[in-house]
Amino acid sequence: MPELPEVEIVCRGMVDAVIGKDIKSVVVNRYDLRVPIPQDFGQSITGKAIKNLERRGKYIIMHLGDNIFAILHLGMSGRIRIFRAGDTYEPRKHDHIVITMNDGTLFAYEDPRRFGMFYLSSENWRDKKPFSVMGAEPLESEWTADDLLAALGRKKSPIKTALLDQRVVAGLGNIYVCEALFRSKISPERLSNTISKDEAVRIVKHSKEILLESIESGGSTLKDYQHTDGSLGYFQHGFAVYNQEGEDCTNQGCSAQISRIVQGGRSTFYCASCQK
Numbered sequence: 001m002p003e004l005p006e007v008e009i010v011c012r013g014m015v016d017a018v019i020g021k022d023i024k025s026v027v028v029n030r031y032d033l034r035v036p037i038p039q040d041f042g043q044s045i046t047g048k049a050i051k052n053l054e055r056r057g058k059y060i061i062m063h064l065g066d067n068i069f070a071i072l073h074l075g076m077s078g079r080i081r082i083f084r085a086g087d088t089y090e091p092r093k094h095d096h097i098v099i100t101m102n103d104g105t106l107f108a109y110e111d112p113r114r115f116g117m118f119y120l121s122s123e124n125w126r127d128k129k130p131f132s133v134m135g136a137e138p139l140e141s142e143w144t145a146d147d148l149l150a151a152l153g154r155k156k157s158p159i160k161t162a163l164l165d166q167r168v169v170a171g172l173g174n175i176y177v178c179e180a181l182f183r184s185k186i187s188p189e190r191l192s193n194t195i196s197k198d199e200a201v202r203i204v205k206h207s208k209e210i211l212l213e214s215i216e217s218g219g220s221t222l223k224d225y226q227h228t229d230g231s232l233g234y235f236q237h238g239f240a241v242y243n244q245e246g247e248d249c250t251n252q253g254c255s256a257q258i259s260r261i262v263q264g265g266r267s268t269f270y271c272a273s274c275q276k
């Protein structure tokens, strides 16, 4: 599943390839995604310019002018492949939407599991769900320890579960919550209402740090994407605890192994010795 850093890389790659260009043609190969693609999707956006692109949580919002916004979520398995003018586009089985720009640049939205979303919204998209109830952007300076503490409030849910709640913070994701709690030395089972100011400072600091490191490492894929298959959105990570069950803890002086538990239906990986 693409996490926030991957969505950020997709967004940057698209900014680079399509901003300021007009949509020349739209081909919809499948309409039956999790949220069905409207029948007039292609007609509604053909001829429009892509004026701007932004990421909010794990969503990419394309500003098309005339108060039309195309909102993209990559779901579990979605990806965007970009082909510059002159590149050969080789269609794939799960390319559900293919959009060609006036200069010949083309991007395909591929999604084998079809859990993604691509839909149109009006200028008030920020006032609609999920955006209207979304918490702070983790990479923005507005996300501070005080903001986190306020969002946690008197929640009695485990801190791990609370950090996955989009209303607490937008799009942090399972992997990064596990990693941030490990670096913060805070147990995923701690109740949210017991998190101190100092601990909130650590969670915010390490979350930002890990996301930025991941974006940095994924950024290298940006340079290469034209030369491979045009794919954006997936890259290799090295994680300290995520998917590391049974491996030795990487903290110096710790001889424990990484544990796995299930919280809210999601796997949590942590060091029971280092995280209190």
Ligand SMILES: [Zn+2]
Pocket (backbone or CB within 6 Å): 249, 250, 251, 254, 255, 256, 271, 272, 273, 274, 275
């Ligand atoms: Zn440890």
